[in-house]
Amino acid sequence: MAPEYKHKFASVVLAAGKGERMKSALPKVMHRVAGQPLVAHALSALIPLKPEKTVAVVAPGMDSVKETAENALPGCQFAVQEKPLGTGDAVRAAGKALAGYPQTILVLYGDTPLLTPQTLSRILDAAASADLVVTGIRLVDPTGYGRLIVDGTGQLEEIIECRDATPEQKKLTLCNAGVMAVSGKYLFGLLAKLSAHNAAGEFYLTDIAALADEQGLHSHVVEVDAEEMLGVNSRAQLAEAERVMQQRLRVHAMQQGATLIDPDSVTLSMDTAFGRDVVIYPQVVFGPGVSVADNVEIRSFSHIEGARIEKGAVIGPFARLRPGSVIGEDAHVGNFVELKKTTLGRGAKANHLSYVGDTDVGANANIGAGAITCNYDGAQKHDTRIGAGAFIGSNTALVAPVVVGAGATVGAGSVITEDVPDGALAIARSAQVNKPGRAKREKK
Numbered sequence: 387m388a389p390e391y392k393h394k395f396a397s398v399v400l401a402a403g404k405g406e407r408m409k410s411a412l413p414k415v416m417h418r419v420a421g422q423p424l425v426a427h428a429l430s431a432l433i434p435l436k437p438e439k440t441v442a443v444v445a446p447g448m449d450s451v452k453e454t455a456e457n458a459l460p461g462c463q464f465a466v467q468e469k470p471l472g473t474g475d476a477v478r479a480a481g482k483a484l485a486g487y488p489q490t491i492l493v494l495y496g497d498t499p500l501l502t503p504q505t506l507s508r509i510l511d512a513a514a515s516a517d518l519v520v521t522g523i524r525l526v527d528p529t530g531y532g533r534l535i536v537d538g539t540g541q542l543e544e545i546i547e548c549r550d551a552t553p554e555q556k557k558l559t560l561c562n563a564g565v566m567a568v569s570g571k572y573l574f575g576l577l578a579k580l581s582a583h584n585a586a587g588e589f590y591l592t593d594i595a596a597l598a599d600e601q602g603l604h605s606h607v608v609e610v611d612a613e614e615m616l617g618v619n620s621r622a623q624l625a626e627a628e629r630v631m632q633q634r635l636r637v638h639a640m641q642q643g644a645t646l647i648d649p650d651s652v653t654l655s656m657d658t659a660f661g662r663d664v665v666i667y668p669q670v671v672f673g674p675g676v677s678v679a680d681n682v683e684i685r686s687f688s689h690i691e692g693a694r695i696e697k698g699a700v701i702g703p704f705a706r707l708r709p710g711s712v713i714g715e716d717a718h719v720g721n722f723v724e725l726k727k728t729t730l731g732r733g734a735k736a737n738h739l740s741y742v743g744d745t746d747v748g749a750n751a752n753i754g755a756g757a758i759t760c761n762y763d764g765a766q767k768h769d770t771r772i773g774a775g776a777f778i779g780s781n782t783a784l785v786a787p788v789v790v791g792a793g794a795t796v797g798a799g800s801v802i803t804e805d806v807p808d809g810a811l812a813i814a815r816s817a818q819v820n821k822p823g824r825a826k827r828e829k830k
């Protein structure tokens with residue numbers, strides 16, 4: 387964990403860009419890494435540092451971005467950038483919310499999901515002795531990044547955007563990572579002087595470096611790990627960010643005490659939580675909202691989201707747990723079983739080929755192969771209750787709403803439309819007829 391940051395600062399997170407290079411109907415910062423939108427990653431990195439104020443800059447109509455930001459960092463304020471006129475213009479939009487703020491203002495981009503609080507606090511530390519701190523990364527392939535021009539003394543003179551760089555400047559490998567810490571005393575004055583005379587016709591935030599240098603301000607570059615500063619502008623970069631984040635999450639899961647037999651084939655979400663002595667077989671996907679208690683075993687090809695799995699449960703292979711599923715202690719969910727909004731009591735089993743939805747299954751109940759809850763009548767969803775110790779025979783259809791009592795048995799192949807009392811045997815299928823000698827047929 388990062389230490390709580392000791393100085394006062396405010397932050398601005400830029401999230402108003404359209405993200406043309408993503409070729410998407412979704413705002414760029416709503417694309418997800420490890421199940422969480424990019425903008426939520428950037429905001430989450432701020433939480434341990436406790437900024438005095440955070441302003442997220444969004445475009446008109448970006449309600450989904452606002453909602454996501456508000457959830458990621460409660461108390462986050464918003465500023466609207468009317469037109470996407472560039473990163474400098476976007477920071478200007480936050481001017482009203484931060485008017486007169488005298489301390490450091492940390493500017494981050496909402497498309498940088500791998501940032502850590504540790505790195506942000508290093509940048510803020512550097513801002514204690516400089517007017518402008520820019521984060522630098524060394525890249526083998528710096529295509530698309532602004533290049534940092536630094537003089538012999540370490541003073542940052544200028545940032546040249548890739549599109550405006552000369553072939554000589556393009557050879558520079560020290561790049562602008564995107565995070566800046568600027569004294570509140572100067573930031574908005576510098577932004578007021580920006581012009582859009584450049585290849586993109588935009589107001590670049592990065593031009594404040596040259597303006598600060600002209601004004602005799604002290605600008606400093608803090609070099610950080612390049613991997614952490616990956617900016618997502620394209621689907622390929624999104625995939626790269628996902629790869630790095632998955633790697634981090636797998637290491638974290640193993641540190642928590644989970645065995646991942648083939649870590650590279652397990653997909654996790656930011657909030658996946660593991661107890662100790664959990665064993666995850668290859669090819670398992672964890673969507674958002676999953677917690678896994680001690681001694682659980684999750685076998686291959688299972689897909690799990692929004693589920694709580696309690697101690698000692700065994701899931702899969704080929705299980706699908708959908709949101710609202712609670713798997714009780716020592717319960718089993720086997721192959722080709724789908725659960726939705728269903729609680730499986732302690733020791734209950736659904737081992738083969740089932741759909742169980744909107745259902746409460748009591749402790750030690752057994753759901754036979756191919757049993758299905760018919761929870762949807764074409765318009766409405768209905769609930770099913772299966773009592774403790776009940777036995778649902780193979781290939782049963784439970785037509786909801788319906789209750790099967792504790793200890794009841796339902797004969798295989800039944801279509802159950804009426805409640806079954808506790809301890810009763812229910813059979814709801816046509817009786818068998820045997821016709822002696824009729825099996826053999828002769829061809830005419």
Ligand code: UD1
Nearest residue numbers: 400401402403470471472473476495496497531532562617
């Ligand atoms: C930017 C930097 C570049 C740096 C790179 C690092 C500028 C001009 N360039 O380039 O030096 O190397 O990041 O990743 O700043 N945004 C707005 N409003 C706008 C434009 C952008 O809010 O009008 C937001 C976007 O949503 C995004 C962020 O600002 O989250 C960065 O914009 P982007 O277009 O990705 O800048 P880059 O081209 O990556």
Ligand code: MG
Nearest residue numbers: 497617618619
């Ligand atoms: Mg970018």
